[in-house]
Each structure stands twice: as C-alpha cells, then as structure tokens.
Amino acid sequence: MRVILHGPVTTDHLADAELMAGITPTSFVTNGMSHPPRGSRLPVEVMEPCMKQPAETRIRAREYSMVQAADALICVDYNPGLVSLARHYDLLVYEVSE
Secondary structure, three states, rough: EEEEOOOOOHHHHHHHHHHHHOOOOEEEOOOOOOOOOOOOOOOOOOOOOOOOOOOHHHHHHHHHHHHOOEEEEEEEEOOOHHHHHHOOOOOOEEOOOO
C-alpha cells in the first residue's frame, strides 16, 4: 500500500504501524521534508507544494494531493489537519505523538 510519511518516521514506527494498524508499505508519499527510514528500498514519490497556488492554501492543497494518492498515513509529528483529512477519506492512520 502507498503510505504517506509525515515527520521523522523510523523503522520502529513502520513495524509498529504494521502491527497496530495493519499498514504494510509498498511505496511512500512524502511532502519533501519527511523521508523514509535509512535502508528502505521502497519507491518514494515526493509531492512538493505548487508555488503557483496562493501561499495560504498551497500546503492544504498538497495534503489533499497526498491523501488522494495514498492508502495510509504514518504521522510521527503533530499535524491534526493531515490526520483529520486522511481519516475523512478512510485511509488507515497510525499516529505517534512524540
């Protein structure tokens, strides 16, 4: 499944997400600021914000694009908007607050 990574996701987070939420990544989607754990050989699609979009909406628009392109979210950083959006579109969500 295509998994959005948000925050400093580690291999332990990936293992916990699989165990607790049934999230087994086959590829990743990121915002360009989050990266897969070291050693991951899975494909990564980076979705950067569109600079032609107004500043006040470009981040939210990118989040919509990521959610539409994914099946699950692993969020290891505080982002209630992204988590809410993922849940609204019925993505599997594994959220860690550190």
